[in-house]
Amino acid sequence: MSDTIIGLTGGVASGKSLAESVFRDLGIFVADADAAARAALAAGSSGLAEVVAAFGAGVLAADGTLDRAAMRRRIFADAGAKRVLEGIVHPRVRASLQAACQAADSPYAVASIPLLAEVGGRSAYPWLRRILVIDAAEATRLARLQARDGIEAGLARRMLEAQASRTERLAIADDVISNDGPPQALATQVAALDRLYRRLAASA
Ligand SMILES: CC(C)(COP(=O)(O)OP(=O)(O)OC[C@H]1O[C@@H](n2cnc3c(N)ncnc32)[C@H](O)[C@@H]1O)[C@@H](O)C(=O)NCCC(=O)NCCS
Ligand SMILES: Nc1ncnc2c1ncn2[C@@H]1O[C@H](COP(=O)(O)OP(=O)(O)OP(=O)(O)O)[C@@H](O)[C@H]1O
Incomplete structure (x- = not known):
């Protein structure tokens, strides 16, 4: 049972997954918004x-599951459709993350929410004790995104531009990890914050 829940966020290819794995290695429960959105x-x-009910049975694939690729094309072409879909998915994601983190048996829990800045930060997630932003220079993220996903520079740039800016994201941060250096430097920063979060949880 953990009431100390840390929100983890960062732009695409900032190193969130790497940070999550370090928290897990330290014995901390991590809940993931992308997995909750799929569920x-x-x-x-x-x-x-x-x-x-909102979009019609045409959004289903032949096997009755959601045609995710078609839905993705639709919401990025139609802001109204995106809002409708988010209105269905986001309340469920919030409830699922909160329940999973509160049930965690680690000293504190981490909720990984890639779009935290885009959805309104703390006002959408008032139960977050602190918000941790993984930050890296745009050039670093572009290079890592292209290397990881094998995509061309133009698409990588558009993905960055479709998200909150670095400044907007840093504005909601209580804690910032800089991930422009080697992976070990990120791990060292996570370990330092782990000590802080354990102290916060113990004094809650
Ligand atoms: C539209 C859906 C079905 C497409 O599924 P698909 O498996 O093809 O893509 P996936 O979920 O991996 O998303 C791909 C990328 O699109 C971006 N993205 C997805 N949803 C959104 C959104 N609402 N706003 C901005 N960017 C988004 C993210 O950067 C993500 O990495 C799915 O993304 C979805 O349900 N989106 C709405 C819910 C949502 O906001 N999810 C984000 C996490 S809470
Ligand atoms: N400090 C680092 N040094 C070198 N490579 C790194 C470092 N941090 C992350 N990477 C690499 O950069 C890529 C992006 O990192 P990661 O997948 O952790 O980011 P993410 O924020 O989870 O991405 P997404 O938003 O797409 O889910 C990965 O291929 C990862 O291995």
Whole structure:
């Protein structure tokens, strides 16, 4: 049972997954918003039923699951559709992350929320004790994104531009990890924050 929940965020290819794995290695429970968003629209879920009610059965693939690629094309071409989908998915993601983190048996828990700055930061997630931003220079993220996903520079740049700016994200941060150096430097910063978060949890 953990009431100390840390929000982890960062732009695409900033190093969130790497930071998550370091927290897990230190014995900390990590809940992931992307996984919660997929579960919210799983076959047979109430979320998927709401999506079908809002968008029609045409969003389903032949096997009755959500046609995610088609939905992705639709929401990035139509801001209204994106808002409708988010209205269905985001409340479920918030509830699922909170429940999973509160049930965690580690001293504190981490909720990894890639779009935390985009959805309104603390006002959307008032139960976060602190917000940790993984930060890296845009050039670093572009290079790592291209290397990891094998995509061309133009697409990598558009993905960065579709997200909150570095300044907007840093504005919601209580803690910042700089990930422009080697992986070991990130691990050292995570370990230092782990000590802080354990102290906070112990005094809660
Ligand atoms: C549209 C959906 C079905 C597409 O699924 P698909 O498996 O093709 O893509 P995936 O979920 O991996 O997302 C791909 C990338 O798109 C971006 N993205 C997805 N949803 C959003 C959004 N609402 N706003 C901005 N960017 C988004 C993210 O950078 C993500 O890395 C899915 O992304 C979705 O349900 N989105 C709405 C819910 C949401 O906001 N999810 C984000 C985490 S809470
Ligand atoms: N300090 C580092 N040095 C070298 N490579 C790194 C470092 N940190 C992360 N990477 C690499 O950069 C890429 C992006 O990192 P990671 O996948 O952790 O980012 P992310 O924020 O989780 O990305 P996404 O937003 O796409 O989920 C990965 O290939 C990862 O191995």
